[in-house]
Amino acid sequence: MEWLADNLWLAWLALAFIFIAIEASTVDFVFVMLAGGALAGALTAVAGGGPILQVIVAVLVAILLIGVIRPMVKRQFMSSEASGTIGSAALEGRLGRVLETVTPTDGRIKLAGEVWSARVAPGSPACEPGEEVRVVRIDGATVIVTNQPA
Incomplete structure (x- = not known):
């Protein structure tokens, strides 16, 4: 258990990979945003932030990505104008x-x-x-x- 506490960034990284794997099957751009939050948590862990700070950073980044980036990405990929003109x-x-x-x-x-x-x-x-x-x-x-x- 001590090893996990010292290497919490690996847990965040594993969580990011899990989210990316789920995103590959859903293609709704939610889980990739959550993976971005998990990567932010991993970076916070690498930088020496405590577990509470890691969770706060991960949640805030995920919310920001879902609220700001996801609508832009979804609009770009789901545009009917783009899909009919290939x-x-x-x-x-x-x-x-x-x-x-x-x-x-x-x-x-x-x-x-x-x-x-x-x-x-x-x-x-x-x-x-x-x-x-x-x-x-x-x-x-x-x-x-x-x-x-x-």
Whole structure:
């Protein structure tokens, strides 16, 4: 028991790891904030603070992290704006520039800094080099475009 009293920082560190393991399964950003509090308690122990001070620091830091940092992190990760605009879905509706004539069977455009294979949408006329086109949808590695404004 004397060893634990001399190395209380290890107990705080173990508690932080437990909280991080729980966070990995919940992904709610509460337990990672509690782990931050536990790490603050460990630092207080290393600095020579007594057990009561360690608990006070750990609780205050955890409350501060949960009250201030967690809402910002949660807002950033749970933003519907960010979740719907990844991958090919983010390219639909964007404008590109024709590099090689785009027909119903073939063509090339520059879109978001990359060269893409392209086809015109059914019923759309061919698009000539230099023309601005709008992406209607993505079909595999080919963009379907139209020269009609949105």
